[in-house]
Amino acid sequence: MAGFCTKLGIRPQQMLAAMEKVADSYGVDLLAPLDTPLITQEEWSAQVEAVLRADEAVEVDLSDFPARWFEGRTANEPWVGHLRRLSARGVFVGLMSNMVPAWDAHWRRVVAPEGLFKDLVMSFEVGSRKPEPGIFRVAEERTGFQPHECVLVDDIEKNCAGAREAGWHAIHYTDPARAIAELDALLGASRPE
Structure with a gap:
């Protein structure tokens, strides 16, 4: 999370708070809106972007989130x-x-x-x-x-x-x-x- 947020230009706490707020709006925990799935990746990305914009006055682009999240990752x-x-x-x-x-x-x-x-x-x-x-x-x-x-x-x-x-x-x-x-x-x- 830290490395990903550095690339976005935000602090991990900001990202996690936005993710949590989106999840709370569905009454579930952090990634449950995505992995059960209740909403699509695109809907989730737009909602997290909106929370970051409204709550943190931060503009981020979370398009193509999966490819960017996994970029450079290697197996354990x-x-x-x-x-x-x-x-x-x-x-x-x-x-x-x-x-x-x-x-x-x-x-x-x-x-x-x-x-x-x-x-x-x-x-x-x-x-x-x-x-x-x-x-x-x-x-x-x-x-x-x-x-x-x-x-x-x-x-x-x-x-x-x-x-x-x-x-x-x-x-x-x-x-x-x-x-x-x-x-x-x-x-x-x-x-x-």
Whole structure:
């Protein structure tokens, strides 16, 4: 967020406050208007621009937001490499994401899902998002796994809390080495894979 806002010429706090105000107008949290989706990327961009103009007296151009957001991003190679090794060992590796429809093609250029993920559960496709219980139920139905057989690794603690409430294991991702160690310990204790 900091790097993106620097390119726009605004402070991250200004952007986050505008995003929050737009989300509040729909009665949802920060990105829920986009990733369930309640509105299109273009509508969201225009609404955030309007809030920044009205509340901060700042003019920004959020057109083509997804391409600009993902510009220059690279994969987290230690984490992706570990997921590839787990998948090669026969561990079911899936992706569950609060994904904005307009962002879908962009993240796929950073981390190609083919050969890495056995299934993708995207909020915009299933109409539920983390930490809501519905998205976890969809993943269970599609994979055939029971809740206690599933692990969510997520960088947002409230999503981890939602997974735990749904009966899943959860690892709060803060850095690759720690997440890898925690996941390996959990998988070691829960054989068969």
